[in-house]
Amino acid sequence: MKATAVRYYRFGEPGEVLRIEKKPPLLPGPGEISVKMRARPINPSDVIPIRGAYPHRITLPAVPGYEGIGVVEAVGPGVSEQMLGRRVLPLQGDGTWQDYVTSPAKFAVPVPEDIDDDTACQLYINPVTAWLICREALRLTHGDVLVVNAAGSAIGRIFAQLSQVFGYRMIALTRSDRHASELRLLGAAYVFNAAEDSVQDRILEATAGQGATAAIDSIGGPEGERLVRCVNKAGTILSVGLLSGIPAVWHEAVRGTQVRVKPFYLRQWVRNSSQEEWAAAFQHVVRLVRENKLAMMKIGAKFELTEAISAIHAAESGIHGKVLLLS
Structure with missing residues (x-):
């Protein structure tokens, strides 16, 4: 055969x-x-x-x-x-x-x-990644604000839905307005066009001048680097993708700030965690799907x-x- x-x-x-x-x-x-x-x-x-x-x-x-x-x-x-x-x-x-x-x-x-x-x-890839980031890597909860670029992507949609589960506010950044209404329906508090020069000002306005708690970068390159100006002084940026195909020069982007940038590798997390830990992550995701809280x-x-x-x-x-x- x-x-x-x-x-x-x-x-x-x-x-x-x-x-x-x-x-x-x-x-x-x-x-x-x-x-x-x-x-x-x-x-x-x-x-x-x-x-x-x-x-x-x-x-x-x-x-x-x-x-x-x-x-x-x-x-x-x-x-x-x-x-x-x-x-x-x-x-x-x-x-x-x-x-x-x-x-x-x-x-x-x-x-x-x-x-x-x-x-x-x-x-697997998108929902478990998003779940682990919200629950373990960032420990997001009520009062937190998460900025997500490429928010019209599959993982962006999941972060929007998980905002209703964990209680954080999500600011969705998109390259066009065609996903705006859908992202709001899924749970995003704000949807901003990343192509606009004023997007950083709009994020500061939405966060009372403080900037977001954390950000998720799925793009890399200059677009990912711009997230440094969107989070607060002690903010965290997690790099989860490279849609642009261009790595961000993070050491240059964060120079003069206290912003932390970390990669998140799902396969590495699965490899380093116990069978009980990754099985529990799947159980949470499956439960949310069966309860119609995650699509x-x-x-x-x-x-x-x-x-x-x-x-x-x-x-x-x-x-x-x-x-x-x-x-």
Whole structure:
């Protein structure tokens, strides 16, 4: 039996470097499971590494994809056969843009049957990142103000919804006004156009001249650096993405201030935390989804795995909604 896998052997534009390959699926080793994938969302964090933004983190050849939903089809030595047939999120395994993913059984997250595949395949990267940032990294609560750039993105929408859960006020920064009404409905207290020269003044006005408690940067580059002027003297900026493909020069941006800038790496958090800790984070996210307090991005289009390059074009063309790759 041959299985499809999307792979790249060098960095570059996806249309030039991605290859669709057919290879037999690997058998799971001790403590591992083999998951037949059903659906995976295309996130910026899946595509940016292909272009070479993080060459020190990627071992070539590589399979893209950090999340998705599938069914356990085989178990390795030391893994209970009760795992067979279970629908799971395979974490810390191979890239998900392939028919079969081999991953450690201890990092497989079972998904309740009442959560459909379209939602389940998005339950990891964005919602768990946002939850951990709010609850642990920043410990946001009533009275806090969080500025989020690229707020029309999937993770921006989640931060807007979590503001209703944790009680903080969110200031959403967007590049256009088309997401404004939706973000307000989701919970954002303010939506400002980041392209306007007066955005810093508007943030200061909204915070009575104090600046925000913290900020989330998903863009990097000069746009990320501008967040330093939007937080208060002891503010914190967490870098979670690089949509611009350009790293921010943070040591220059914070010079003369007391603002702290830290990266947040979800995979590193999962790797360094106990099974109980990351399982608890998922339980909180799943509970919010089942209670209709947290909704994932609506689906804009679906493509077969063999159409990965076309799917990336669709995801980056401004299509409204998340693009999925299906097996």
